Amino acid sequence: xxxxxxxxxxxxxxxxxxxxxxxxxxxxxxxxxxxxxxxxxxxxxxxxxxxxxxxxxxxxxxxxxxxxxxxxxxxxxxxxxxxxxxxxxxxxxxxxxxxxxxxxxxxxxxxxxxxxxxxxxxxxxxxxxxxxxxxxxxxxxxxxxxxxxxxxxxxxxxxxxxxxxxxxxxxxxxxxxxxxxxxxxxxxxxxxxxxxxxxxxxxxxxxxxxxxxxxxxxxxxxxxxxxxxxxxxxxxxxxxxxxxxxxxxxxxxxxxxxxxxxxxxxxxxxxxxxxxxxxxxxxxxxxxxxxxxxxxxxxxxxxxxxxxxxxxxxxxxxxxxxxxxxxxxxxxxxxxxxxxxxxxxxxxxxxxxxxxxxxxxxxxxxxxxxxxxxx
Amino acid sequence: xxxxxxxxxxxxxxxxxxxxxxxxxxxxxxxxxxxxxxxxxxxxxxxxxxxxxxxxxxxxxxxxxxxxxxxxxxxxxxxxxxxxxxxxxxxxxxxxxxxxxxxxxxxxxxxxxxxxxxxxxxxxxxxxxxxxxxxxxxxxxxxxxxxxxxxxxxxxxxxxxxxxxxxxxxxxxxxxxxxxxxxxxxxxxxxxxxxxxxxxxxxxxxxxxxxxxxxxxxxxxxxxxxxxxxxxxxxxxxxxxxxxxxxxxxxxxxxxxxxx
Numbered sequence: 001x002x003x004x005x006x007x008x009x010x011x012x013x014x015x016x017x018x019x020x021x022x023x024x025x026x027x028x029x030x031x032x033x034x035x036x037x038x039x040x041x042x043x044x045x046x047x048x049x050x051x052x053x054x055x056x057x058x059x060x061x062x063x064x065x066x067x068x069x070x071x072x073x074x075x076x077x078x079x080x081x082x083x084x085x086x087x088x089x090x091x092x093x094x095x096x097x098x099x100x101x102x103x104x105x106x107x108x109x110x111x112x113x114x115x116x117x118x119x120x121x122x123x124x125x126x127x128x129x130x131x132x133x134x135x136x137x138x139x140x141x142x143x144x145x146x147x148x149x150x151x152x153x154x155x156x157x158x159x160x161x162x163x164x165x166x167x168x169x170x171x172x173x174x175x176x177x178x179x180x181x182x183x184x185x186x187x188x189x190x191x192x193x194x195x196x197x198x199x200x201x202x203x204x205x206x207x208x209x210x211x212x213x214x215x216x217x218x219x220x221x222x223x224x225x226x227x228x229x230x231x232x233x234x235x236x237x238x239x240x241x242x243x244x245x246x247x248x249x250x251x252x253x254x255x256x257x258x259x260x261x262x263x264x265x266x267x268x269x270x271x272x273x274x275x276x277x278x279x280x281x282x283x284x285x286x287x288x289x290x291x292x293x294x295x296x297x298x299x300x301x302x303x304x305x306x307x308x309x310x311x312x313x314x315x316x317x318x319x320x321x322x323x324x325x326x327x328x329x330x331x332x333x334x335x336x337x338x339x340x341x342x343x344x345x346x347x348x349x350x351x352x353x354x355x356x357x358x359x360x361x362x363x364x365x366x367x368x369x370x371x372x373x374x375x
Numbered sequence: 376x377x378x379x380x381x382x383x384x385x386x387x388x389x390x391x392x393x394x395x396x397x398x399x400x401x402x403x404x405x406x407x408x409x410x411x412x413x414x415x416x417x418x419x420x421x422x423x424x425x426x427x428x429x430x431x432x433x434x435x436x437x438x439x440x441x442x443x444x445x446x447x448x449x450x451x452x453x454x455x456x457x458x459x460x461x462x463x464x465x466x467x468x469x470x471x472x473x474x475x476x477x478x479x480x481x482x483x484x485x486x487x488x489x490x491x492x493x494x495x496x497x498x499x500x501x502x503x504x505x506x507x508x509x510x511x512x513x514x515x516x517x518x519x520x521x522x523x524x525x526x527x528x529x530x531x532x533x534x535x536x537x538x539x540x541x542x543x544x545x546x547x548x549x550x551x552x553x554x555x556x557x558x559x560x561x562x563x564x565x566x567x568x569x570x571x572x573x574x575x576x577x578x579x580x581x582x583x584x585x586x587x588x589x590x591x592x593x594x595x596x597x598x599x600x601x602x603x604x605x606x607x608x609x610x611x612x613x614x615x616x617x618x619x620x621x622x623x624x625x626x627x628x629x630x631x632x633x634x635x
Contacts, residue, residue, distance in 0.1 A: 024541060025488060025491070025492055025494075025502070025539075025540050025541055026460075026463065026491060026492055026540070028492065028494055029492055029493040029494050032494065032495060032498065057541030057573075058502070058505060058506070058509065058538075058541055058573070059488075059494075059502045059505075059541065062498075062501060062502055062505050063498065066498075066501070086574065089572060089574075090572070090573070092572075093509075093572040093573070094505060097505060097508040097509050098501075098504075098505050098508065099501075099504050099505070099508060099514055338522075340476065340522055342476050342477075
């Protein structure tokens with residue numbers, strides 16, 4: 001394959017342009033770079049000799065036609081000479097379909113784009129908030145119906161969800177809580193040693209784990225593990241039209257899919273939190289036994305002084321609240337999936353980010369509330 | 376003839392192809408020669424490996440044995456670079472278009488051209504607009520995302536992208552599936568027109584008997600792990616029960632009548 005070329009030869013009034021080589025998409029860049037603009041004007045007539053063109057594809061034809069246009073708009077006549085049949089055919093086809101004025105790109109730039117994007121995301125967030133609130137209404141409505149008529153509660157999916165959310169999460173929640181206990185004790189001991197108050201490491205571990213770390217980490221793990229799973233499961237069902245099918249059969253997806261997940265999580269998260277608390281305290285125990293040289297019984301005795309029942313309940317009371325938020329967001333985002341596989345991924349990411357965001361914000365607010373109340 | 380091909384050359388020739396997945400043998404000693412400029416329809420019952428055959432030719436599926444020659448080159452003998460440039464001469468339309476969903480239709484085409492050439496951006500946009508027009512889509516379709524298009528438009532957009540580098544060979548996987556009869560007929564005539572004006576060789580998997588009658592020069596029937604090729608008239612004379620049923624069944628007869 002030879003690269004495309006235009007050779008020019010002129011007498012006073014006419015310019016003969018001899019085209020040669022293969023005018024294909026891959027080779028075209030060369031000729032575009034070579035073709036000087038000066039040859040486009042200054043003659044009465046330009047003759048294009050196409051004898052030596054080996055191949056011409058649509059891109060090549062388009063470039064040639066545009067070149068010819070340029071020549072004609074500068075007031076010169078043009079004519080084709082010796083065009084082989086296959087070249088003439090492609091030129092005709094392209095001439096018929098090409099658009100003389102390519103539509104300009106209608107994208108905004110700079111500050112305008114920034115403003116437009118900001119406005120757009122603001123309205124998107126507002127719309128999402130509204131949708132979440134209306135979804136909350138739907139769920140509470142279905143919840144109320146089930147309370148009045150407990151026969152409607154679907155036990156099988158509820159138990160299945162509890163197994164999936166709870167039992168299968170035990171290893172990861174346990175390990176992470178244990179390690180957090182270890183880290184708190186280790187860092188705490190290092191700092192408190194300076195005051196000679198090493199024994200207060202146990203207070204740090206107890207209060208830290210029971211009030212904050214136990215529940216917060218469990219909620220974050222569950223949001224990443226189960227919240228995302230809710231979105232992906234419901235989203236896939238949405239893509240497959242399974243949820244539409246359910247509606248036509250007369251099943252309410254809120255009853256069948258959403259409520260078991262929300263209840264499952266509300267029932268399980270406190271249990272997981274309790275387990276995480278125990279594992280965190282054990283992690284703290286393991287570390288304090290090493291750094292402070294205490295026995296397990298001594299640790300437990302100090303622990304009784306350090307932590308009150310109030311600390312424990314401050315942590316536990318948050319569990320059902322966080323559970324409700326994680327499950328609500330997970331299910332809501334799942335049902336927001338449009339009919340493309342791509343949106344399942346997008347909604348899943350959004351569900352995890354939103355759930356963790358709300359959990360942490362709410363945790364901060366509750367901390368302030370509890371401290372104002374003096375608990 | 377363009378690109379140094381003699382007219383009697385086969386564009387694609389398969390010899391002794393074998394495709395095996397585990398213990399399941401889909402193709403065995405399959406031979407197929409495809410002539411330049413023809414439209415070849417591939418039919419066969421479900422599970423006979425129509426898509427696998429297409430994917431094998433395009434290079435998406437590694438064959439178990441056999442040789443594939445595309446445009447005279449044996450795909451196993453040439454270097455990676457040569458293979459890559461050979462691939463640019465084949466365009467594929469997947470069943471639902473397989474357009475990149477994060478790009479607009481126009482960007483889908485521009486991306487292909489930009490990847491392989493160093494043409495100025497404005498010119499690439501114009502080429503993309505030309506392909507969109509060639510595929511029979513309105514100009515506005517270029518700035519739309521695939522999710523905003525109907526099924527038929529997505530297929531046309533898919534063709535436009537398959538044509539981005541002006542391939543010699545075009546593969547179509549069930550191009551008329553899921554289209555209404557009017558849309559399907561329009562799509563058939565689009566393929567016929569493109570084949571004629573751009574001098575393409577078209578290989579299409581299809582179950583649409585009307586398409587087979589309307590635009591296919593020859594038809595390949597996948598049967599007993601091999602492929603039997605012939606014109607419709609030749610195939611209707613076959614004694615094989617599946618072929619008989621296919622062309623002689625109620626739908627086959629209806630399609631024959633409407634194209635006589």
